[in-house]
């Protein structure tokens with residue numbers, strides 16, 4: 001885990017750095033408040049040790065800026081303070097610091113407090129991750145997808161890159177549940193999720209949109225490439241074969257694909273992919289339909305085998 005030490009005293013920096021490196025931590029240093037804020041933004045450490053009295057910005061001012069930045073506010077802060085006054089400690093803790101260490105510090109105590117703060121940070125990270133995952137399939141959930149789409153939309157607008165969105169729905173999924181029971185239906189959802197994950201690049205984001213509906217965000221991908229991606233997924237889903245009650249379950253899925261060209265809001269991207277999915281369903285299911293240039297690109301409707 002990464003620790004950033006912000007202190008204007010070279011002695012303190014050297015001592016704390018040496019001790020924390022012995023703990024197998026990735027340690028970086030900043031010799032003032034301004035540099036500390038820059039490094040915090042760049043490195044996103046798991047913990048910040050922050051001196052209270054520095055010439056450029058005080059520890060309080062740095063802490064205030066960290067806590068007001070949504071990307072940095074979750075990083076725990078431990079104040080390093082020469083001031084032994086209760087008032088300083090209370091003020092620091094009230095500002096959101098998790099702990100303080102009085103200088104000159106005992107290196108053993110410093111390391112123990114750092115370990116304790118990092119234990120809590122690890123648990124918090126784990127809880128945050130869990131809150132973003134669908135518990136059954138372990139794909140990203142709908143809320144995480146909305147957050148990511150907001151970020152990708154902003155990035156795409158800045159760099160004028162492509163952004164594609166795929167909506168997918170398992171065909172006649174209710175029949176699977178009705179015929180084979182919900183545990184079998186859950187196995188189908190997991191198998192489909194694995195197909196989506198296997199077809200995704202590191203930068204893509206597969207998610208469970210709800211029920212038997214899935215979505216994939218494909219950054220830097222135009223709709224033609226996204227349709228090819230969807231077609232690969234469709235073919236792989238057709239190959240899924242699960243046994244239940246001495247019978248074999250086969251499923252198919254329908255896909256709607258859209259990209260961000262000519263769009264002004266990310267909601268329109270979801271809406272277009274959803275419309276394309278609706279059309280795929282009504283054209284007979286087990287197919288990919290691409291939304292393009294205000295017209296239905298029917299040349300990319302590919303029939304399934306069955």
Ligand SMILES: [Mg+2]
Nearest residue numbers: 008051053054
């Ligand atoms: Mg100082």
